[in-house]
Amino acid sequence: MKKLVESSGIEVAYKEVDVVTTGTFGAMCSSGAIINLGHSDPPIKIQKAWINDVEVCHPGAAVDLYIGATVMSETRPFEYGGGHVTEDLISGKEVELRATAYGTDCYPRTKLRTTLTKDDLNQFYLLNFRNCYQRYNCATNSRDETIYTYMGKLLPRFGNATFSGSGGLNPLMNDPDYETIGIGTRIFLGGGQGYVIGEGTQHDPGNRFGTLMVRGDCKKMNSEFIRGAAFTKYGTTLYVGIGTPIPILNEELARKTAILDEEILTDIVDYGVPRRERPKLGKVSYKELKSGTITIKDKKVKVSPLSSLKTARKIAETLKSWIENSSFYLTSPVERIPTDTICSPMKQTEEIAFVNSVMHPAVTCTEEEEIENVANRIISHSVNHIVVADDEGKLKGIVTSWDVTKAVAKGKKKLADIIVRKVVTTKPDESLEAASRKMAQHQISALPVIDHDKKVLGIITSEDISKLLGR
Amino acid sequence: MVRILLRFSEEIVDQPITAQVILEHGIPISIVAAHIDSQGGEILAEVPETHVEKIIDAFREKGVTVTVPKLIEVDTEKCFECGACLSLCPVSAIAFKEDSSVVFDEEKCIGSPCGLCIDACPAKAIKLVEQHSSYLNR
Numbered sequence: 001m002k003k004l005v006e007s008s009g010i011e012v013a014y015k016e017v018d019v020v021t022t023g024t025f026g027a028m029c030s031s032g033a034i035i036n037l038g039h040s041d042p043p044i045k046i047q048k049a050w051i052n053d054v055e056v057c058h059p060g061a062a063v064d065l066y067i068g069a070t071v072m073s074e075t076r077p078f079e080y081g082g083g084h085v086t087e088d089l090i091s092g093k094e095v096e097l098r099a100t101a102y103g104t105d106c107y108p109r110t111k112l113r114t115t116l117t118k119d120d121l122n123q124f125y126l127l128n129f130r131n132c133y134q135r136y137n138c139a140t141n142s143r144d145e146t147i148y149t150y151m152g153k154l155l156p157r158f159g160n161a162t163f164s165g166s167g168g169l170n171p172l173m174n175d176p177d178y179e180t181i182g183i184g185t186r187i188f189l190g191g192g193q194g195y196v197i198g199e200g201t202q203h204d205p206g207n208r209f210g211t212l213m214v215r216g217d218c219k220k221m222n223s224e225f226i227r228g229a230a231f232t233k234y235g236t237t238l239y240v241g242i243g244t245p246i247p248i249l250n251e252e253l254a255r256k257t258a259i260l261d262e263e264i265l266t267d268i269v270d271y272g273v274p275r276r277e278r279p280k281l282g283k284v285s286y287k288e289l290k291s292g293t294i295t296i297k298d299k300k301v302k303v304s305p306l307s308s309l310k311t312a313r314k315i316a317e318t319l320k321s322w323i324e325n326s327s328f329y330l331t332s333p334v335e336r337i338p339t340d341t342i343c344s345p346m347k348q349t350e351e352i353a354f355v356n357s358v359m360h361p362a363v364t365c366t367e368e369e370e371i372e373n374v375a376n377r378i379i380s381h382s383v384n385h386i387v388v389a390d391d392e393g394k395l396k397g398i399v400t401s402w403d404v405t406k407a408v409a410k411g412k413k414k415l416a417d418i419i420v421r422k423v424v425t426t427k428p429d430e431s432l433e434a435a436s437r438k439m440a441q442h443q444i445s446a447l448p449v450i451d452h453d454k455k456v457l458g459i460i461t462s463e464d465i466s467k468l469l470g471r
Numbered sequence: 472m473v474r475i476l477l478r479f480s481e482e483i484v485d486q487p488i489t490a491q492v493i494l495e496h497g498i499p500i501s502i503v504a505a506h507i508d509s510q511g512g513e514i515l516a517e518v519p520e521t522h523v524e525k526i527i528d529a530f531r532e533k534g535v536t537v538t539v540p541k542l543i544e545v546d547t548e549k550c551f552e553c554g555a556c557l558s559l560c561p562v563s564a565i566a567f568k569e570d571s572s573v574v575f576d577e578e579k580c581i582g583s584p585c586g587l588c589i590d591a592c593p594a595k596a597i598k599l600v601e602q603h604s605s606y607l608n609r
Contacts, residue, residue, distance in 0.1 A: 239551065301558075308551050310572055
């Protein structure tokens with residue numbers, strides 16, 4: 001369609017093309033599968049259950065379980081999770097179920113252990129409440145350390161960037177006004193046929209962040225298009241393959257489905273700032289993202305996708321061949337998806353403390369000072385941490401009372417020899433929880449507070465945090 | 472060229488051993504990657520195949536531990552070709568082909584001194600594996 005519109009114009013494309021197929025294959029965390037086990041004898045009303053050591057949720061009557069994609073195995077966390085359980089079942093593997101219950105007069109059993117394959121399940125349906133984001137942020141990291149996020153591994157100081165989504169091939173980008181995609185639309189889902197059952201949670205079509213809620217029969221799916229995955233130090237998820245057919249009902253749809261990667265822009269977002277509103281560092285098109293390199297703050301940065309473009313293309317092509325050989329029939333939606341919802345932030349009734357509420361001025365020194373001066377300052381201010389700054393107040397390092405003691409014991413005279421130059425820092429708008437997490441991770445007891453120019457604004461210590469908790 | 476991995480302990484890390492070996496034997500050694508701090512160091516070096524045994528002996532005499540780097544191995548069954556690893560690779564050993572397949576260039580990969588891609592893989596399809604080498608085990 002894209003090439004045809006460019007070469008022959010919209011009118012010709014509208015007449016020539018009946019259906020445009022789309023595809024995407026990426027990490028879709030808000031996914032899971034509902035299964036029904038049938039009743040055991042004596043019967044059990046399951047209270048808690050695990051499949052391959054992954055806790056599964058028991059939302060219904062007695063033996064219906066929901067395998068959430070992001071729930072991690074209790075024995076192999078960050079490696080194996082609900083997404084993997086779903087993939088294993090789809091690919092025909094045997095899984096182990098454990099369940100416990102409190103026992104009732106009608107469901108007396110309190111313990112259960114068995115093995116299962118998909119053939120042993122009455123129902124096995126993918127039921128995903130948010131899939132198929134229309135587009136997503138490009139993620140990067142301003143911090144001095146590598147961070148592990150749901151957008152993958154992000155190297156320090158904008159060392160790389162990641163993005164997600166198939167751009168011009170994305171289902172919702174090709175029908176942004178939801179003329180053909182609605183409740184009841186039959187789609188390609190995980191290698192089988194599924195349905196759109198509504199808008200996904202956080203559906204925000206006005207900002208081109210539309211999402212879908214979908215359902216499909218797992219027993220007919222193919223594990224090539226449904227894959228469990230694990231993001232290091234973040235958690236597990238499910239890669240879901242989705243493709244939609246878009247009937248070209250009017251010239252406008254011909255124009256819309258001709259959308260190109262260069263027309264789809266997204267924000268470059270700093271995931272180094274763990275807040276709801278993360279700083280935006282500029283805009284970038286999917287064409288640039290797919291090129292492998294983007295520019296952030298005048299620096300060339302390598303960028304990689306988290307979703308597979310190759311599989312997305314394969315999905316669009318498979319759907320096309322199904323339609324051509326009459327094994328897939330298009331449906332018209334029975335109801336339209338809302339085009340005016342927005343994604344509002346959470347209502348919060350408790351105040352969260354940030355670094356700026358407990359930080360206080362740091363006792364500082366310069367690199368050229370004598371160790372003795374620094375030792376005196378530690379005593380006179382009764383502190384354990386002296387922040388080393390240059391003439392402009394920019395952070396150069398940190399010296400602790402322990403470093404000074406060690407220097408005396410080892411007979412070191414120069415301050416420069418004992419300064420710790422790799423300093424873990426915080427910013428005023430970081431939450432105290434995130435700051436204490438940093439201290440625990442690095443086994444340290446204070447963090448200099450700096451601004452984005454590395455200028456020292458103050459310091460927080462673990463004592464400050466303990467005092468706050470004890471209040 | 473053959474790649475060898477040189478490990479320097481804390482006691483010898485401050486000595487110019489690599490330079491000494493180059494000067495004493497007049498054989499070029501190319502440093503591909505290096506990581507050195509006060510606790511010790513590691514250098515991934517490339518040496519001419521014809522002189523590899525001589526160079527290994529020379530380093531070992533000076534107290535350096537010589538091994539071969541572990542290499543990256545990709546499990547193609549597990550890999551779903553997302554390309555998340557691409558932006559982590561400092562030597563561009565991983566790239567996309569025209570059709571968006573992910574290709575891995577073993578020649579370019581520096582292996583165990585790097586390994587940045589391993590924990591970036593959502594499919595957990597990347598591993599470091601031991602290389603077998605005849606010239607080390609005499």
